[in-house]
Amino acid sequence: MQTVLATAGLAPVFATALLNEGVAQAPSIRAGAELRGGMRRTYEADAEIFAEGDRAATFYKVVTGVVRTYKLLSDGRRQIDAFHLPGDIFGVEAGEEHRFNAEAVTETKLAVHRREPHALSGDDGTLAREVVAAMMRSLERAQDHMLLLGRKSAKERIATFLLGLSRRMASRGAAIELPMSRADMADHLGLTVESVSRAVTQLEREGLIELPPNRRAVVLRDVRALNHLAG
Template sequence: MQTVLATAGLLPALGGALPDAAFSPRQTPEPKAGSRRAFTADEEIFAEGDRIAFFYKVASGAVRTYKLLSDGRRQIDAFHLPGDIFGVEAGEEHRFSAEAVTDTKLIIYRASDRSTLAGDGGCLAREVVGALLRGLERAQDHMMLLGRKSARERIASFLIGLSERMTGEESINLPMSRADIADHLGLTIESVSRSLTQLEREGVIALPTNRRSVILRNPAALRRLDA
């Protein structure tokens, strides 16, 4: 854990080794420290190149982290949902920008605040490490998705991933737009819409009228596409 925190630039804030309790597998309570701030939809949280002074936990809403390419195209790195921690990066500057997808509330922690990280038996430090490991796993899955999967398979992977992050719910309210999904999956909006419509015709999903929610009618078929 110390290696992970050191790489993220957080270990100096702890002043050395983590307390023994930081290695306990028990459930971690909500950290008591940290200020809260509300962001409106599409409001910038930080920009690429900003100095890293804070990291964040999503209390409600959703956040996208992304990078603008030299030709103006946008690649969305990840979507951060309630409970997720983001903004922890190696180095002194943010490599990605972050915006609120919808009206969002964040808990904001100062990266250099040793009392916040070490308090409550290292609960927050444990959360940060867990967030880093989950983020690494999702990044590896995303790399495989972009490199090897068809449009339908990418959509299937995306929907299964969201369902699992939302505690296995089969009715998913999508906070992000189809343009966001396209920029995350390396597709065009037309490909996203076409793939969703095809999955609906096959009876794998249902798309209610508002088009911002998806019902997984046949999760097993989605998982076969995701395999």
């Protein structure tokens, strides 16, 4: 009971709990790493983790790497609802089936958890609490993202995205690696590849960000201005 009460009562702690966890976690509890940490599985870049309509027997926690979850329209239009970084939980469903597709963005290591209750009953329900906290966090991110998709300009979207990524990745300084392609960014931000590219270039020209020659990383030069843009 305690657990769900906390959920409905909502200790703010939970919301951020799993962020501070990341890869590191005590793996040696009586029941073994399988329970506490779940079974490990590795995926190479672009490998499918699950597809929409698959039976949702398991959910996942990112150990290393990055995952994208997305929906498709019948004609192929794609919306990436989220990128999942180390420590993030994804694939939790209310119903029987996965409502998304999930793929590795980079080579990725996941902890796999069965969704059956008994598999979660390890000690005091730490994982269960974590799952609820993760749902809560997903919801908050989704809500912020709706504001972005519904009301922000391309430049504002990029600024928001980069700031969010920077906050979530334990980035050294203000430099962020971009693990995903422009196409992934586009399908996350509700834009086209070209619009993403142009907005990035524009922010660069205005001196708010800086990119290396291979364009797969970003240095946030003017966080203040970016924050202002992000709204």
